[in-house]
Amino acid sequence: MASQRRRAMLCILLGLGLSSLGSAIVNIALPSMSRSFASSGATTVWVVNAYQLSATVCLLPVASLAESLGLKRVYASSLAIFVLASLGCAFAPTLPMLVSARLIQGAGAAGISVAGIALVRAIYPQRMVSKGLALVALAVAIPGALGPTIAATILVVAKWPWLFLVNAPFGLAVPLFVAAAPPDVRVARPLDLTGIALSALAFGLFVAGIGTLGIGDGRIATGEIVVSFFCFSLFVRQQLQHPFPMLPFDLFRIPLFALSVWTSVCSYAAQILAYVSLPFLFETGMHLSAVETGLLVTPWPLMTAVTAPIAGRLTSRYPASVLCSIGLMFLSAGLLLMVFLPTTPSKWDVVWRLALCGIGFGLFQTPNNTAMMTAGPIGRSGAASGMNAAARYVGWSLGSALVSLIFGLGGDHGAVFCLAAGMAFALMGSATSSARRFR
Known part of the structure; x- marks a missing residue:
């Protein structure tokens, strides 16, 4: 049993690591992509936005499918989709086709995140769940730490399409996982097509509207946001009347779970606001090379990997309320210090500030995930995992869309404004985490 658990866990960590690497490795290459396609920075950011948007839209439907089709089947299929979409990204001849391939890749990442984290609770006994989730945090953080360096190294000797080709060999892990994973537990439920359509419209229009507020006609973007709220209200109403809702209302009635979800949304929004804007700050504002940028960003995810276990x-x-609050205060302090970075900073000025951000994020991540995954009954692990991933991707989608908005409105100071916005989200997350102590 222990050996089977190790093999299954290895494949789960591999998939989660790939999805993390797929995000971290692209951020560094955005300036290169912008030059390759002769597009603006605000437009090129949609290579990131498309991935986060697709993943966010797919999370709740995938969580529902995971409980009806089985976690193992959904995970293996999602990993295969992710790898095939990576090949599509590598061979995309235009920016619109690259964004389309990233949409498919994001859908695969959603399945990996939902089924992967739920499988951790299925594989480990209750007393060892936090150990498994700590490994998950490492699987996400280590590729994040290596991503900037890998991207910088690849960009020195090859063009950006090779950033996606590194995923291709790992598709061979799919058969290995199917053989090693535990038997599936399934729940018979119909596919809620109406709910899927309403959730896609709600999340999709909201992120698209925020991301395009600073580009083109602002009235269209404002209309998209208004319609998104209308669709979300219809979605909630439809879900309340559905016998098998995608939104886990039973879990949201647990204060610890609901507050953990909002803490996660704020924290990941802060993270992506910094991750996407930092390469532009370093390469455009400080005139550093891609290699220097990759190495300079590394301390954040590296210290997250060290702190998570x-x-x-x-x-x-x-x-968890205490640990997460302290961690997010560290994160907000690090981002504030980056806002007031000296005009001509040394490398060390940047390194220790980003290391502080990484320590704070690592201190938040594992306790918050553990609180969220263990707040409800084990039979609702699929739903809890879906909301765990949904909170992460909603935060990332909101943050990356805000980057596009801030870049469109902030001009040359866009990156600094993004860091300030990230600090504000980190403070909100710390306050929400503290509220859990009184529940």
Whole structure:
């Protein structure tokens, strides 16, 4: 049983690592893509936005499918889709085709995130769940740490399409996972096509509207946001009347779970606001090379990888509310210090500030995920995992869309304004996490 768990866990971590690498490696290459397609920075950011948007839209439907079709089947299929879409990204001849391939890749990432995290709780006994989730945090953080360096190294010797080709060999892990994973537990439920359509319109129009507020006709973007709220209200009403809702209302009635979800949304919005804007700050504002940018961004995810397992051990001794609040205060302090970076900073000026951000994020991630995944009954692990991933991708989608908006309105100071916005989200997340102590 232990050996089977290790093999299954290895494949789960591999898929989660690939989805993390797919995001981290692209951020560094955005300036190169912008030059390759002769497009603006605000337009090229949609290579990131498309991935996050697609993943966000697909999360709730995938969580529903995972409970009806089985976690193992959904995970294996999603990993295969992700790898094939990576090939599509590598061979995309135009920016619109690249964005389209990233939409498909994001759908695969959604399945990997939902089914992968739910499988962790299925594989490990209750007393070891935090250990498994700490490994998940490492699987996400380590590729994030290596992503900038890998991207910088590849861009020195090859063009940006090779950033996507690195995923191709890992598609061979799909058969290995199918053989090693535990048997599926399925729940018979019909596919809610109406709910899927309403959730796609709600999330899709909201992110698209925010992302295009600073580009072109603002009335169209404002209309998209208004319609998104209308669609979301219809979605909630439809879900309340559905016998098998995609929105887990039973879990949201648990204060610990609901507050953990909002803490996660704020934290990941802060993270992506910084991750997407930093390459532009370093390459455009500080005139650094792609290699220097990759190395300079690395301290954040590297320190997250170092801190995550420590936070996993602390989770059994201290409340998640305390650990997450402290971590997010560190994150907000690091981002504030980046806002007030000297005009001609040394490398060390940047490194220690981003390292502080990484320590804070690592201290938040594992305790918050553990609180979210264990707040409800084990039979609702699929729904809890879906909302865990949904919170992450909603935060990323909101953050990346805000980057596009801020870049469109902020001009040359867009990157600094993004860091300030990230600090504000980190502070909101810290306040929300603190509220869990009184529930």
